[in-house]
Amino acid sequence: MLPMAERSAYHHGDLRRALLQAAAAEIHEVGPSAISLRSIARRAGVSHAAPAHHFGDRAGLLAAVAAEGFRRMNESMVAAATDSPEPLLAIGRAYVAFARTNPGEFAVMFRPELLGSDPDLEVHGAAAHQRLVEAIAVTPGATCNGEDPSVTAARLWSLVHGLATLVITGSLPADDDLIDQVLRG
Amino acid sequence: MLPMAERSAYHHGDLRRALLQAAAAEIHEVGPSAISLRSIARRAGVSHAAPAHHFGDRAGLLAAVAAEGFRRMNESMVAAATDSPEPLLAIGRAYVAFARTNPGEFAVMFRPELLGSDPDLEVHGAAAHQRLVEAIAVTPGATCNGEDPSVTAARLWSLVHGLATLVITGSLPADDDLIDQVLRG
Numbered sequence: 001m002l003p004m005a006e007r008s009a010y011h012h013g014d015l016r017r018a019l020l021q022a023a024a025a026e027i028h029e030v031g032p033s034a035i036s037l038r039s040i041a042r043r044a045g046v047s048h049a050a051p052a053h054h055f056g057d058r059a060g061l062l063a064a065v066a067a068e069g070f071r072r073m074n075e076s077m078v079a080a081a082t083d084s085p086e087p088l089l090a091i092g093r094a095y096v097a098f099a100r101t102n103p104g105e106f107a108v109m110f111r112p113e114l115l116g117s118d119p120d121l122e123v124h125g126a127a128a129h130q131r132l133v134e135a136i137a138v139t140p141g142a143t144c145n146g147e148d149p150s151v152t153a154a155r156l157w158s159l160v161h162g163l164a165t166l167v168i169t170g171s172l173p174a175d176d177d178l179i180d181q182v183l184r185g
Numbered sequence: 186m187l188p189m190a191e192r193s194a195y196h197h198g199d200l201r202r203a204l205l206q207a208a209a210a211e212i213h214e215v216g217p218s219a220i221s222l223r224s225i226a227r228r229a230g231v232s233h234a235a236p237a238h239h240f241g242d243r244a245g246l247l248a249a250v251a252a253e254g255f256r257r258m259n260e261s262m263v264a265a266a267t268d269s270p271e272p273l274l275a276i277g278r279a280y281v282a283f284a285r286t287n288p289g290e291f292a293v294m295f296r297p298e299l300l301g302s303d304p305d306l307e308v309h310g311a312a313a314h315q316r317l318v319e320a321i322a323v324t325p326g327a328t329c330n331g332e333d334p335s336v337t338a339a340r341l342w343s344l345v346h347g348l349a350t351l352v353i354t355g356s357l358p359a360d361d362d363l364i365d366q367v368l369r370g
Contacts, residue, residue, distance in 0.1 A: 032216065033216040034218060110354050111354050155370045158367055160347070165295070165350055166295065169295050171295045181333075182340045
C-alpha cells in the first residue's frame with residue numbers, strides 16, 4: 001500500500017503517469033540498464049514504494065514505458081497518415097519525429113529482452129506495426145516484384161528505424177529535407 | 186604510473202587491448218552510460234589506475250572502444266566486399282554480422298555525443314563510411330535518378346543500421362535469408 005498522503009495528492013492515474021514520465025527521463029539520462037525504481041521514485045517526488053506498487057519490478061516499469069511509447073507513436077502516425085497523399089512518407093516522418101522528442105521511450109520500445117510481459121505493450125506494439133503494413137499496402141512501388149509483404153515491412157521498418165536512430169544520436173544531421181529524401185527513395 | 190607488476194605482466198599493447206575488451210563486455214552488460222573505469226579495471230584484473238593511465242577518462246575510453254570497433258568493422262567489410270559480385274550486399278551483411286558479434290563496440294560506435302576526441306576514431310570511422318560510398322558507386326541502381334550521392338549513402342546506411350539494430354535486439358529474427366532479402370530490395 002502507498003502512504004495515504006500520496007493517494008490523496010494524485011488523482012487516479014496521475015501518479016502512474018508521473019512515474020512513467022520520470023522513468024522516461026531517467027532512461028534517457030543513464031540508459032535502460034542503469035535505472036533504479038528508487039531513483040525514479042525520487043525524481044517523481046513520491047515514496048520509493050510507489051514504482052513497485054504500480055509496476056511490480058523494473059522489467060514491468062520498462063514495459064509500461066514502452067507500451068505508453070507505442071500508444072503515443074501510433075497516435076501520431078495515424079494523425080500524420082490520415083488524408084496524406086504519401087502515407088508511407090508521413091509515417092516515416094512521424095516515426096523519426098517521435099524518436100527525437102521521446103528519446104527515453106524510444107530507447108526501450110525496441111528492446112524486448114528488457115521488458116516484462118504487458119498486455120498493453122502487445123496491443124500498442126502490434127497497432128504501430130500495423131500502421132506501417134497498411135501504409136505499404138496503399139503505396140505503389142513500395143513492394144519489390146512478387147516479394148513477401150513481411151519482407152517489405154522489415155525493409156521499411158529497418159530504414160525508418162535506422163534513420164531515427166542515426167538522427168537522434170547525431171550521426172546524421174537532423175535535417176528535414178535529408179529525412180524526406182532518405183524516406184522517399 | 187602503473188604498478189611495476191602490471192607493466193611486466195603485460196607485453197606492450199596487451200594491457201590496452203585487455204582493457205578495451207573488458208570495456209566492450211561491460212558496455213554490453215550495463216550500457217555505455219553506466220560503465221565505470223573502476224569496474225572495467227576490476228573486470229580486466231588490473232589496478233584501478235590502469236584505465237585512466239591509458240585513456241584519460243570515460244569519454245576517452247569509449248572513443249577508443251569505438252575506434253577499435255570501426256577498425257575491425259572496416260576490416261571485415263573490406264574482406265567481404267573484395268571480389269564479391271554484390272559488394273553492397275556483402276557490406277550490409279558484414280555490418281549486421283559485426284553488430285551481432287560485437288554488441289559492446291556497436292553500442293558506442295554511433296554515439297558521438299558520448300565519445301572523447303580520438304584521431305583513430307576519425308580515421309577508422311571515415312574509412313568505414315568510405316567503404317559504403319565505394320560500394321554504392323559500383324552498384325547499378327543503388328542511386329535514385331539524379332540524386333546526391335550523400336543522400337543515397339544516408340539511405341543505405343539507415344537501412345543497414347536499422348536492420349542491424351532490430352536484429353541484435355530481437356525485434357527482427359536473426360535469419361540470414363530475411364537479412365539478404367531486406368538488403369537486396
